[in-house]
Amino acid sequence: MSTENTARPSSSIHGIWTKRWTFILAASGSAIGLGNIWKFPYITGENGGSAFVLIYLACIFAIGIPIMIAETMLGRRGRKSPIETMRDMIAASNASGFWLIIGLMGTLAGILILSYYSVIAGWALGYIPKLASGEFAGVTGASANAIFSGEQGFLSDYKTLIFWHSVFTIVTVYIVGKGIKTGLERAVRFLMPALVLLLLILLVYSAIEGDFAKGAQFLFAFDASKLNWNSALVALGHAFFTLSLGMGSIMAYGAYMPQQDSIAKTITLVAVLDTAIALIAGLVIFPLVFAHGIEPGAGPGLMFISLPLAFGNISGGAIFGTLFFILVSMAAWTSAIALLEPAVCWLIERFKMGRQKAALLLGGIAWVLGLGSVFSFNIWQEYKLMDTFTVFDGLDFLTSNIMLPLGGLFIALFVGWVMKPEVVDAEIDMQNSSLRTAWWFVLRYIAPAAVALVFVLGVYNKFAS
Numbered sequence: 423m424s425t426e427n428t429a430r431p432s433s434s435i436h437g438i439w440t441k442r443w444t445f446i447l448a449a450s451g452s453a454i455g456l457g458n459i460w461k462f463p464y465i466t467g468e469n470g471g472s473a474f475v476l477i478y479l480a481c482i483f484a485i486g487i488p489i490m491i492a493e494t495m496l497g498r499r500g501r502k503s504p505i506e507t508m509r510d511m512i513a514a515s516n517a518s519g520f521w522l523i524i525g526l527m528g529t530l531a532g533i534l535i536l537s538y539y540s541v542i543a544g545w546a547l548g549y550i551p552k553l554a555s556g557e558f559a560g561v562t563g564a565s566a567n568a569i570f571s572g573e574q575g576f577l578s579d580y581k582t583l584i585f586w587h588s589v590f591t592i593v594t595v596y597i598v599g600k601g602i603k604t605g606l607e608r609a610v611r612f613l614m615p616a617l618v619l620l621l622l623i624l625l626v627y628s629a630i631e632g633d634f635a636k637g638a639q640f641l642f643a644f645d646a647s648k649l650n651w652n653s654a655l656v657a658l659g660h661a662f663f664t665l666s667l668g669m670g671s672i673m674a675y676g677a678y679m680p681q682q683d684s685i686a687k688t689i690t691l692v693a694v695l696d697t698a699i700a701l702i703a704g705l706v707i708f709p710l711v712f713a714h715g716i717e718p719g720a721g722p723g724l725m726f727i728s729l730p731l732a733f734g735n736i737s738g739g740a741i742f743g744t745l746f747f748i749l750v751s752m753a754a755w756t757s758a759i760a761l762l763e764p765a766v767c768w769l770i771e772r773f774k775m776g777r778q779k780a781a782l783l784l785g786g787i788a789w790v791l792g793l794g795s796v797f798s799f800n801i802w803q804e805y806k807l808m809d810t811f812t813v814f815d816g817l818d819f820l821t822s823n824i825m826l827p828l829g830g831l832f833i834a835l836f837v838g839w840v841m842k843p844e845v846v847d848a849e850i851d852m853q854n855s856s857l858r859t860a861w862w863f864v865l866r867y868i869a870p871a872a873v874a875l876v877f878v879l880g881v882y883n884k885f886a887s
């Protein structure tokens with residue numbers, strides 16, 4: 423039985439986006455989040471700046487976009503949750519059940535990422551009242567650091583962290599529970615433009631108040647001496663993370679994409695927007711970091727130490743700082759929704775569970791797992807797996823640097839080599855034939871080879887050193 427000949431659904435049981443713009447807003451809502459604003463700057467700082475940025479950009483354009491087109495195509499072709507979509511695609515291609523791993527591992531990765539994502543988003547929520555109350559007025563580097571990670575600091579107070587982690591999770595569960603139309607569509611329509619606007623205001627602000635030349639040089643002046651395979655793996659993993667790629671999110675959203683839209687054009691637009699926002703976030707943060715003598719490699723706390731310090735020392739800083747942390751929290755919500763969606767859809771389809779019940783159940787699981795990440799920054803910070811990983815570090819490494827790249831690799835191989843090329847071509851419907859040839863070549867050869875190489879050498883480098 424082949425799906426080409428049977429009538430395919432032009433819509434999904436979970437709904438369909440009303441307009442092309444709605445898909446673009448939702449997909450960029452998923453892509454743009456803590457990855458752009460919190461994670462990109464801190465891992466760029468940890469990995470030495472510009473050379474890392476260059477690899478990251480190469481990974482986005484040479485590997486990320488082609489695989490993202492493939493993943494979206496799978497979603498629109500299947501119009502179901504990632505797991506059930508993969509089941510259908512496997513049947514239609516007479517392929518081995520092995521490929522179900524794309525749906526299974528991705529859905530699991532979503533819940534694992536959500537567990538720590540909502541903890542970090544909780545930090546951002548917790549910082550809104552702190553900035554609004556003027557707590558940072560006149561702080562020094564040492565005191566901004568103490569407020570965040572000192573003995574009596576924000577991170578040490580795990581009850582407060584659990585409170586904000588809970589608030590974030592409850593709102594996420596509520597929005598996902600309301601369903602794709604009423605919840606997501608309404609949320610992103612308002613959130614995304616607001617976010618871009620706020621970030622641009624902050625960019626102007628940082629260009630005036632920060633050390634812009636030094637910040638820009640750190641991000642863009644190529645310095646190969648900082649390169650190693652593990653940094654390359656972090657850059658690759660982050661390219662997947664920031665594009666919401668390799669775990670079914672974009673597949674689940676693709677299921678709601680109208681049939682006549684061009685996947686390649688839409689996805690390229692989303693990826694460019696996502697990358698631009700990360701670079702703007704970097705250009706907001708690093709000039710402030712350098713103007714205030716903060717260590718660029720300060721780790722996950724970079725944004726939470728550098729920005730309040732800067733905001734605390736200039737006029738209007740409390741207002742800009744409050745706005746900034748509201749912006750980060752909003753961006754995190756539209757991403758968290760995408761992390762939860764694949765698993766929720768699957769429970770609905772497979773077990774006929776109600777949407778609200780499914781969201782509550784999975785949100786609950788992620789919330790409990792998230793406690794491990796909360797404690798990684800206080801009472802469990804000494805417990806390290808293999809002398810390296812706290813629970814938070816371990817989950818981040820496992821998901822970003824293992825599961826997402828592997829998921830992306832499997833998607834490239836499945837779409838490139840296993841599916842019938844005519845089916846793929848018909849669904850993607852690329853008008854420009856040289857672009858289509860280039861896409862096939864990259865998907866079949868370049869992307870799998872590059873991911874495999876960076877993955878193997880990066881993991882080796884991580885554990886050999």
Ligand code: PHE
Pocket residue numbers: 452453454455456457458535663664665666667669671757758760761
């Ligand atoms: N892309 C989101 C971010 O950058 C995180 C995310 C990853 C969301 C995977 C969905 C799926 O913050």
